[in-house]
Amino acid sequence: MMKEFVSKSDFDTRQIGFDFGKTLKAGDVVCLTGDLGAGKTTFTKGIATALNVPYEPVSPTFNLVNTYDGDITLHHFDLYRLNDTEDLYSIDFDSYLFSDGIVVIEWPEISYPLLEKYYAVQLEYDGEDRKICIREVFK
Amino acid sequence: MKVLAMDTTTKSATVAVTQDNVLLGEFTLNSDKPHSQKIMPLAEDLLVELGLQAVDIDLFACASGPGSFTGLRIGTAAIQGFSQATGKPSVGVSTLEAMAYTMGEVLDCNICPLIDAKRDQVYYALYKSGTEMIAPSMESIDTVLAQIACLNKKTVFIGDGAEIFKDKIIATSEQFSVCPAQLNVNNAVGVALLAQKKYEQKTALKPFPEYLIKSYADELK
Incomplete structure (x- = not known):
């Protein structure tokens, strides 16, 4: 499965995140890739709204993970500050991965060896529009 | 006390x-x-x-x-x-030792506590009458069962890992049994x-975490 969308605004990105969020189930993992400013956090805000999270998610760069209660619990990670897969031990990544929540990961590269199945969401900004590509990855 | x-x-x-x-x-x-x-x-x-x-x-x-x-x-x-x-x-x-201790030290068989470590891995050890036969370690469930089956001794498995891998344990050897759910x-x-x-006995340890990790790199080989 692969879907492509074009976003012309923050609002569009959020709406695409919302529509995608409506399809997610407990245990799903979503990996977001794209440069700074591509809309990863905005996309996550759309997912959070779809899950009826009563807060506006903020970037988890500093906290590493923010957890929000919604219809399904949302764990929003940013692994930018971690060095390698071993670092995921110290934050007990497995306990989130095997929980009944939805895990959304920004800067997910170091976690790929641990994931068996996930949605890869790629956001690209060409200076005008944003291209959002969603595909399912199985190992 | x-x-x-x-x-x-x-x-x-x-x-x-x-x-x-x-x-x-x-x-x-x-x-x-x-x-x-x-x-x-x-x-x-x-x-x-x-x-x-x-x-x-x-x-x-x-x-x-x-x-x-x-x-x-x-x-x-x-x-x-x-x-x-x-x-x-x-x-x-x-x-692991506390789980085995729950079963008492009088049972005349090996006791194997299993804790689920995800990805088909378990933390395990082996005890007999309170004596450690295999030191705590982390391995895949298949490796653990093969290793313990080699000993060819009556063995009781306890813990959340025993509950999860119940069918596999029982199918591995006639010598193996799994504790009833309430003990797991x-x-x-x-x-x-x-x-x-x-x-x-003055053999107690300070309350520090025993992570017993096997690195992800090893685990995924």
């Missing part, structure tokens, strides 16, 4: 108080709510129900792992906190009794 013990290394959050090796009370919650929210209210409620205060306890003990990383940090931190506030000693015991949820009384024994 009154002992307050807790185990937060698996899904179950459990607190027990024993006096001279007799159980006074035990609260266990095997729910999905995080340990950080469960364990202190359980400890407080148990002390209240028993008409005790933290200062009445002579020894604080926790299961120090292996198990959930966050869980064992919560348990060791809570016990260290009690100890510091009351000035009473604190000890940590191996989760960790409870703190085993931790309390083992802690008192070790404390009196």
